[in-house]
C-alpha cells in the first residue's frame with residue numbers, strides 16, 4: 001500500500017492564495033506524515049499530487065520542511081514543470097497550476113527551454129524535457145536507464 005495525497009485543480013486557488021509558503025508546506029507535510037504513519041510507511045518520497053479536471057493526477061508536488069521553494073513535475077511523464085520560491089503564495093501561482101492541469105489533461109508537456117506546452121517532448125536526463133524545436137542531441141541526452 002502506498003499513501004497518496006491528492007488535491008484538486010482548484011485547491012491552491014481556494015486555500016493557498018496569500019498564505020505563508022512555509023505554513024502551507026508544514027500543513028501538507030503534516031497531513032502526509034499522518035497518512036504514512038497510519039500504515040507504517042517508511043519511504044521519504046513525495047506522494048503529493050494535484051489532480052486535473054478529469055480526476056487523473058496531473059502534477060507531482062515536491063515540498064520540503066523549512067523551505068520556501070516548491071517544485072512541480074508532470075505526473076504523466078515525470079518531467080519537471082517549474083518551481084515557485086517566495087514567502088507568500090501568490091494568486092498567479094494558483095492560476096498557473098490551474099492552467100498546467102488543463103494542459104496536462106490535453107496530453108501536453110512543458111518544454112524546459114522555451115516554456116511552450118507541446119504534444120511531443122524529448123525526454124532527457126532525469127526529469128528534463130524539450131520540444132522538437134529546442135531539442136539538441138548533443139545537449140539533451142536521453143535518460144540513463146542502465147541502472148533500472
Ligand SMILES: [Zn+2]
Pocket residue numbers: 111112113114115116130131132133134135
Ligand atoms: Zn522548446
